[in-house]
Amino acid sequence: MAAFSSLTDKLSNAFKHLKSKGKLTEADIDGTIREIRRALLDADVALDVVRSFTSRVRERALGEEVSQALNPAQQVVKIVNEELTEILGAGVDRPLNFAKNPPTIIMLAGLQGAGKTTLAGKLGYWLKDAGHTPLLVAADLQRPNAVTQLQVVGERANVPVYAPEKGVQSDGGEAVAAPGQLGGDPVKVARDSIQYAKDKLYDTVIIDTAGRLGVDEELMKQARDIRDAVNPNEILFVIDAMIGQDAVQTAEAFNKGVDFTGVVLSKLDGDARGGAALSVASVTGKPILFVSNGEGLKDFEVFHPDRMASRILDMGDILTLIEQA
Amino acid sequence: IRLKEKLSKSSNPFGRVLFNILAKDQLAESDWEDVEDTLLLADVGSEASEKLVDELRNDARITGTADPQEVRQSLRSKLVDLVDSQSDRALNAEKPDAKKPSVIIMVGVNGTGKTTTTGKLARLFVSEGKSVMLAAADTFRAAAADQLETWGQKVGVPVVRSASEGGDPASVAFEASKQAKEQNVDVLIIDTAGRLQNKANLMDELGKIRRVTEKNLPVDEVLLVLDAVTGQNGMAQAKVFAEAIGITGVVLSKLDGSAKGGIVISVQQELGVPVKLVGLGEGPDDLASFDADGFVDGILA
Numbered sequence: 001m002a003a004f005s006s007l008t009d010k011l012s013n014a015f016k017h018l019k020s021k022g023k024l025t026e027a028d029i030d031g032t033i034r035e036i037r038r039a040l041l042d043a044d045v046a047l048d049v050v051r052s053f054t055s056r057v058r059e060r061a062l063g064e065e066v067s068q069a070l071n072p073a074q075q076v077v078k079i080v081n082e083e084l085t086e087i088l089g090a091g092v093d094r095p096l097n098f099a100k101n102p103p104t105i106i107m108l109a110g111l112q113g114a115g116k117t118t119l120a121g122k123l124g125y126w127l128k129d130a131g132h133t134p135l136l137v138a139a140d141l142q143r144p145n146a147v148t149q150l151q152v153v154g155e156r157a158n159v160p161v162y163a164p165e166k167g168v169q170s171d172g173g174e175a176v177a178a179p180g181q182l183g184g185d186p187v188k189v190a191r192d193s194i195q196y197a198k199d200k201l202y203d204t205v206i207i208d209t210a211g212r213l214g215v216d217e218e219l220m221k222q223a224r225d226i227r228d229a230v231n232p233n234e235i236l237f238v239i240d241a242m243i244g245q246d247a248v249q250t251a252e253a254f255n256k257g258v259d260f261t262g263v264v265l266s267k268l269d270g271d272a273r274g275g276a277a278l279s280v281a282s283v284t285g286k287p288i289l290f291v292s293n294g295e296g297l298k299d300f301e302v303f304h305p306d307r308m309a310s311r312i313l314d315m316g317d318i319l320t321l322i323e324q325a
Numbered sequence: 326i327r328l329k330e331k332l333s334k335s336s337n338p339f340g341r342v343l344f345n346i347l348a349k350d351q352l353a354e355s356d357w358e359d360v361e362d363t364l365l366l367a368d369v370g371s372e373a374s375e376k377l378v379d380e381l382r383n384d385a386r387i388t389g390t391a392d393p394q395e396v397r398q399s400l401r402s403k404l405v406d407l408v409d410s411q412s413d414r415a416l417n418a419e420k421p422d423a424k425k426p427s428v429i430i431m432v433g434v435n436g437t438g439k440t441t442t443t444g445k446l447a448r449l450f451v452s453e454g455k456s457v458m459l460a461a462a463d464t465f466r467a468a469a470a471d472q473l474e475t476w477g478q479k480v481g482v483p484v485v486r487s488a489s490e491g492g493d494p495a496s497v498a499f500e501a502s503k504q505a506k507e508q509n510v511d512v513l514i515i516d517t518a519g520r521l522q523n524k525a526n527l528m529d530e531l532g533k534i535r536r537v538t539e540k541n542l543p544v545d546e547v548l549l550v551l552d553a554v555t556g557q558n559g560m561a562q563a564k565v566f567a568e569a570i571g572i573t574g575v576v577l578s579k580l581d582g583s584a585k586g587g588i589v590i591s592v593q594q595e596l597g598v599p600v601k602l603v604g605l606g607e608g609p610d611d612l613a614s615f616d617a618d619g620f621v622d623g624i625l626a
């Protein structure tokens with residue numbers, strides 16, 4: 001899209017200029033760093049993260065590895081790519097934590113509309129495909145028809161759903177109301193689901209929870225109560241790839257609130273650059289485990305840090321560009 | 326009550342960064358950067374933020390002063406001007422010459438708050454004594470129609486839905502607009518499925534929904550629901566939705582969170598379409614008209 005001039009466009013001129021010079025001066029580097037900063041901000045990478053990132057890149061760019069390089073510009077881009085991949089990849093190579101004694105308990109948490117319920121279905125489908133016997137748990141009793149939604153998702157995935165409470169729905173459930181004013185107790189549902197899973201020999205339990213804001217202390221406490229009632233092996237924080245600068249505050253709030261163990265980046269099938277991935281990984285140090293990239297059950301994959309780095313900075317294009325230079 | 330609590334937490338009109346600046350007599354380079362940071366953190370975007378700060382600096386140069394108080398005032402009023410350039414924020418259905426039935430289509434990417442806003446809007450119109458009908462033209466997402474039906478029951482308005490899951494959303498829109506016309510209701514609100522703007526076939530479907538509705542009734546409002554946490558991708562969303570179906574207004578949802586929603590500044594500028602409403606929570610009454618001053622104070626908080 002023309003209005004979103006990529007880093008490629010911005011840097012191409014700089015590199016043309018640099019190429020004729022061969023060696024990079026400090027001013028050259030600073031100019032390039034400014035473009036990188038701009039590109040990261042346009043990709044929604046958090047400002048603080050941009051700042052520490054560019055200063056690290058600048059330091060390396062001024063060092064020997066660049067001044068000694070055959071093609072200094074190319075070397076700078078390589079450094080950027082490496083640094084990005086490193087932050088994104090911190091601790092990524094780990095599989096899902098399974099319990100020594102089943103059931104393995106996975107709890108989902110995140111902002112409203114982030115993609116938790118959809119993810120529950122995907123996880124269930126994925127686990128089932130891998131030979132597990134998952135159970136989905138409807139512990140969102142707040143959003144209208146969240147329980148119905150999980151039931152439909154479970155049906156599509158052919159995975160059973162534990163839903164003793166109907167939550168908010170017109171068909172015999174609670175009426176729509178502000179959160180916190182409802183009858184059903186999501187903590188009890190979550191707690192009871194574990195015994196149910198043990199009795200019925202399900203080996204993984206995926207608990208869908210209501211969306212909540214980072215600033216909502218009351219609901220954050222509820223999430224913590226759910227966590228403490230079930231002691232999850234994984235607490236997955238689901239975050240929308242389209243999120244902007246608020247990613248930091250939200251991730252910190254959930255990190256503090258429930259101390260999540262891993263991140264799932266959702267809606268990556270869109271055209272957002274997804275700088276939030278970098279922000280969340282960098283600010284919380286928690287690994288990004290999975291990517292959700294569609295509304296279908298199978299639109300789900302393990303996270304690849306290098307692909308994400310390329311996406312954030314439009315790096316594929318840049319590398320081609322530099323090869324051509 | 327919860328809402329008020331939430332809002333009062335962010336009532337400080339000028340945030341920490343700006344406050345530090347204001348304690349000085351003269352502005353240094355780093356202070357200008359702080360001003361820019363404040364805008365960036367609110368998702369105003371690098372281009373718009375840079376432009377604003379450049380203007381401020383220019384003004385300061387011309388007047389020969391970099392008096393922090395003046396700069397503060399100037400920043401605030403520049404932002405308000407920018408945000409408030411779109412004056413007419415009334416819903417078309419609320420205008421004295423409103424068509425009857427008035428037709429509103431809700432659109433946006435996945436999970437922004439379309440269905441919830443549909444419910445809240447229905448509640449608003451009902452409270453004004455208007456008759457309302459809802460159409461569940463999201464036949465795709467699991468239990469989307471049930472969710473709308475729950476809202477319909479809560480606010481006491483009928484919901485037209487497809488007999489089967491996975492039905493054709495355009496035929497729901499057609500059927501609903503036909504019924505709305507026959508029954509001469511005041512307002513018909515059509516809820517559509519969330520879709521990402523880079524999916525061409527889904528965007529085409531929106532155009533079709535509009536066209537079949539117009540066989541029965543003119544569509545006088547298309548509201549794009551943007552989530553306040555949305556970053557720079559919000560601009561792409563606005564452009565593509567505007568091309569696909571035409572947008573007459575923006576709803577900025579989830580403004581009760583910590584996100585400021587600064588992307589709507591560029592969206593308004595670019596599309597020439599105003600933010601009409603803001604979402605402030607999940608309850609039926611958590612909907613308010615957009616207030617430029619409050620919004621700007623939120624950004625500077």
Ligand SMILES: Nc1nc2c(ncn2[C@@H]2O[C@H](COP(=O)(O)OP(=O)(O)OP(=O)(O)O)[C@@H](O)[C@H]2O)c(=O)[nH]1
Binds near residue numbers: 111115267270
């Ligand atoms: N395109 C796309 N849409 C997605 C993805 N994940 C979820 N969605 C859609 O995003 C919307 C919200 O998804 P949900 O799973 O209901 O989100 P949630 O976090 O459970 O929402 P709440 O329970 O209301 O907080 C739905 O329209 C989903 O179909 C994804 O990876 N890509």
Ligand SMILES: Nc1nc2c(ncn2[C@@H]2O[C@H](COP(=O)(O)OP(=O)(O)OP(=O)(O)O)[C@@H](O)[C@H]2O)c(=O)[nH]1
Binds near residue numbers: 439578582
């Ligand atoms: N805090 C807060 N939550 C909101 C607001 N508006 C909607 N929500 C919540 O956001 C989630 C998604 O809302 P929906 O109305 O289902 O969004 P949608 O755009 O219809 O989603 P899809 O149809 O799946 O694309 C739900 O959990 C809502 O309760 C708001 O203004 N503030």
Ligand SMILES: [Mg+2]
Binds near residue numbers: 208
């Ligand atoms: Mg959900």
Ligand SMILES: [Mg+2]
Binds near residue numbers: 439469518519
């Ligand atoms: Mg909806």
